[in-house]
Amino acid sequence: MRGKTIEPLFTEADIAREIERLAGEIAARKPENILVVGVLKGSFVFTADLIRAMHRVGLAPEVEFISLSSYGSGTVGGDVRIVRDVEGEIAGRKVLIVDDILESGRTLRFARDLMLSRGATGAEIAVLLDKRMRRVAEIEADYVGFDCPDHFVVGYGMDVAHAFRELPFVGRVV
Ligand code: HPA
Ligand code: MG
Numbered sequence: 001m002r003g004k005t006i007e008p009l010f011t012e013a014d015i016a017r018e019i020e021r022l023a024g025e026i027a028a029r030k031p032e033n034i035l036v037v038g039v040l041k042g043s044f045v046f047t048a049d050l051i052r053a054m055h056r057v058g059l060a061p062e063v064e065f066i067s068l069s070s071y072g073s074g075t076v077g078g079d080v081r082i083v084r085d086v087e088g089e090i091a092g093r094k095v096l097i098v099d100d101i102l103e104s105g106r107t108l109r110f111a112r113d114l115m116l117s118r119g120a121t122g123a124e125i126a127v128l129l130d131k132r133m134r135r136v137a138e139i140e141a142d143y144v145g146f147d148c149p150d151h152f153v154v155g156y157g158m159d160v161a162h163a164f165r166e167l168p169f170v171g172r173v174v
Helices: 012-028 044-056 106-117
Strands: 006-010 034-040 062-070 080-084 094-102 122-130 143-147 170-173
Touching: 006 012, 012 044, 012 122, 012 143, 034 044, 034 106, 044 062, 044 094, 062 106, 080 106, 094 106, 106 122
Parallel strands: 034 062, 034 094, 094 122, 122 143
Antiparallel strands: 006 170, 062 080
């Protein structure tokens, strides 16, 4: 594909199964008035599938997106910026932040602190993939699809140099 070999790590069926599990775990905590905030761009496919799985277990989330960029050295002090903000009110909402992959944790730490500083009554985090070995910031996800091996992965919304977001599975670039 595009001169690169992609070795599948998590298949469409694997992903579909884990998303149903995540929706069940989210529903088990009986959230009310839930606002899903997807972190662009990588989470758009996961968010789309997760909200439909949430519907199947009886939840009715509202959905917003935020676009964040992170710069800097990979340290906790690295800079995260809002590229495009959410449109609605956060105060008083129970927010579920959704991202494709949790690595250093700087972006998700920023996103969670941002939601809480705006008066969210809760700010839980759901990620498809967790690369725990890469963590820099102090943060954990509340809902994790898969523990991810320490490879650069693409597909299912995730890219390398803007390519491969359209793949329906998650693979490793080899
Ligand atoms: N793949 C794609 N995007 C990413 C990754 C990855 O492994 N890690 C952080 N952003
Ligand atoms: Mg991302």
